Amino acid sequence: xxxxxxxxxxxxxxxxxxxxxxxxxxxxxxxxxxxxxxxxxxxxxxxxxxxxxxxxxxxxxxxxxxxxxxxxxxxxxxxxxxxxxxxxxxxxxxxxxxxxxxxxxxxxxxxxxxxxxxxxxxxxxxxxxxxxxxxxxxxxxxxxxxxxxxxxxxxxxxxxxxxxxxxxxxxxxxxxx
Numbered sequence: 459x460x461x462x463x464x465x466x467x468x469x470x471x472x473x474x475x476x477x478x479x480x481x482x483x484x485x486x487x488x489x490x491x492x493x494x495x496x497x498x499x500x501x502x503x504x505x506x507x508x509x510x511x512x513x514x515x516x517x518x519x520x521x522x523x524x525x526x527x528x529x530x531x532x533x534x535x536x537x538x539x540x541x542x543x544x545x546x547x548x549x550x551x552x553x554x555x556x557x558x559x560x561x562x563x564x565x566x567x568x569x570x571x572x573x574x575x576x577x578x579x580x581x582x583x584x585x586x587x588x589x590x591x592x593x594x595x596x597x598x599x600x601x602x603x604x605x606x607x608x609x610x611x612x613x614x615x616x617x618x619x620x621x622x623x624x625x626x627x628x629x630x631x632x633x634x635x
Contacts, residue, residue: 459498459499459500459501460500460501460531460532461500461501461503461527461529461530461531461532462492462495462500462501462502462503462530462531462532462533462534463503463504463505463526463527463530463532463533463534463545463548464488464491464492464502464503464504464505464533464534464535464536465504465505465506465522465526465533465534465535465536465541465544465545466485466488466504466505466506466507466522466536466537466538466541467506467507467522467537467538467540467541468484468485468506468507468536468537468538469482469485469507470506470507470508470509471485471489471506471507471508472504472506472508472509472512472514472519473489473492473493473512473514473515473517473519474512474514475508476489483556484536484537484556487556488504488536488554491534492504492517493515493516493517496515496516496517497515497516502516502517502518503517503518503520503527504517504518504519504520505520505521505522505524505526505544506519506521506522507521507522508520508521509521511524526544526545527545528545528546528547529545529546529547529548529549530545530547530548530549531548531549531550532548532549532550532552533545533548533550533551533552534552534554535551535552535553535554535576536554536556537554537555537556537557539553539561539562539566539567539570539571540570541553542570542571542574542576543570543573543574550577551574551575551576551577552576552577552578552579553571553576553577553578553579554579555578555579555580555581555585556581557585558584558585559580559585
């Protein structure tokens with residue numbers, strides 16, 4: 459099975475906390491994805507602002523202050539472009555966006571998108587177009603079909619770029635094994 463590394467630099471939470479305290483929507487979705495991947499037999503390691511290391515429902519939760527693994531089959535950075543490059547030799551790299559992400563057009567974020575070329579995963583059509591309104595000419599990864607073919611050429615126009623909606627992203631997880 460695949461080695462999946464996930465990272466989030468938002469609020470402090472872990473798998474146990476979800477059963478004892480309320481979490482926001484993005485945190486709940488992130489936790490649910492980690493647990494679902496682990497339930498499918500993948501080795502899942504989450505690095506975030508949790509206080510201590512814990513293993514819950516076969517997901518290893520590790521403080522973000524510790525080093526992330528150098529490699530992995532799938533690396534999912536949650537919300538923050540700063541996280542994209544933390545796993546140096548990831549076979550597949552995803553930036554999961556939970557909002558319209560207009561912040562991606564800033565130079566401090568655009569260079570990371572151009573360098574690491576992550577697949578952007580969003581929650582819907584509006585969110586899919588938001589990062590492209592002004593950054594459409596930058597070389598972002600796009601996909602015409604999931605999960606079979608992924609190319610990495612610069613799109614000619616925003617309409618040529620297909621950012622993966624989250625509902626279809628689970629198909630990519632199935633291709634891991």
